[in-house]
Structures are given as structure tokens and as C-alpha cells.
Amino acid sequence: MEKIHAIESDGRIITGIEVFRRLYEAVGLGFVYSLTKNPAVEKAANAVYDVWAKYRTQITGREAMEVILQRRAAEAAGKGDAGSLCGEEGTDGAAACEVPVGARGGADKQ
Structure with a gap:
């Protein structure tokens, strides 16, 4: 998620702005990235x-990649539902639900 990647037909990997330039050229909009x-x-x-x-997830108000990956891992392991990172209830009846500090991006405000 730190850098965009693309794989060319010959197997060469390109990254960064070159990816966007090549994609836009492929759909006839090469002028957008020609500079x-x-x-x-x-x-x-x-x-x-x-x-x-x-910073794109924080800027756009989406969840950080760490949260998304934790949710997917929990779903694959059969723990929790699609909308929750919470595990089983503890002995006090509360669900165990920890989100890494700063991992919610711009969504920390409730």
C-alpha cells in the first residue's frame, strides 16, 4: 500500500507515477500524465x-490497512463477523476488541 505497482506483459515490475502514465496511455488519455x-x-x-x-486512508477517512487486514484474518479464522474485530466475550461479558493505536486513520472521531 505504500507504492503502486504494475506488472508488464514481459514480467517487468514498474512502480510509482510510471504506472499511472502507462495506464492512462493504454486507455488513450496519455496526455494527462505526459509531463x-x-x-x-x-x-x-x-x-x-x-x-x-x-496518508491516503487518514485523508479520505477510511480505515487503515492494519484494521482491514486484521478483520480479514479474523473472518478467515471464523472469528467475529464482517463488521467487527471483536473476539469472544470475556468473563465480564464485554467483547475483547482492540484496535492498534492510530490504525483507524481519520475515523478516530466518533
Whole structure:
């Protein structure tokens, strides 16, 4: 999730802004990313994208990848439901439900 990747037909892996440029070229919209063919512009665009990729879940208010992966692991193990990371109830009747600190992204406000 830190960097976009694509695999070309020859097996070569490309990353970053080059992926977007190639995708847009493939659908006839290459002009959108054509400036990134300039190495200096591509380097700057990759720097901006790296910041966006790091904080996109917080910026967009979505759950952090850690939370999503924990939920999927719990579902695969047959624990909890699709909407909960909580485990079985403890002896006090409360569900055990821990979310890593900062893992909720921008959704910490309730």
C-alpha cells in the first residue's frame, strides 16, 4: 500500500507515477500524465505521490490497512463477523476488541 505497482506483459515490475502514465496511455488519455515523462517532473510527482500514499486512508477517512487486514484474518479464522474485530466475550461479558493505536486513520472521531 505504500507504492503502486504494475506488472508488464514481459514480467517487468514498474512502480510509482510510471504506472499511472502507462495506464492512462493504454486507455488513450496519455496526455494527462505526459509531463511526467520529464525526469525532474516525474521525480517531483513521485515525491508527492509517496506522501499521498502514506496518508491516503487518514485523508479520505477510511480505515487503515492494519484494521482491514486484521478483520480479514479474523473472518478467515471464523472469528467475529464482517463488521467487527471483536473476539469472544470475556468473563465480564464485554467483547475483547482492540484496535492498534492510530490504525483507524481519520475515523478516530466518533
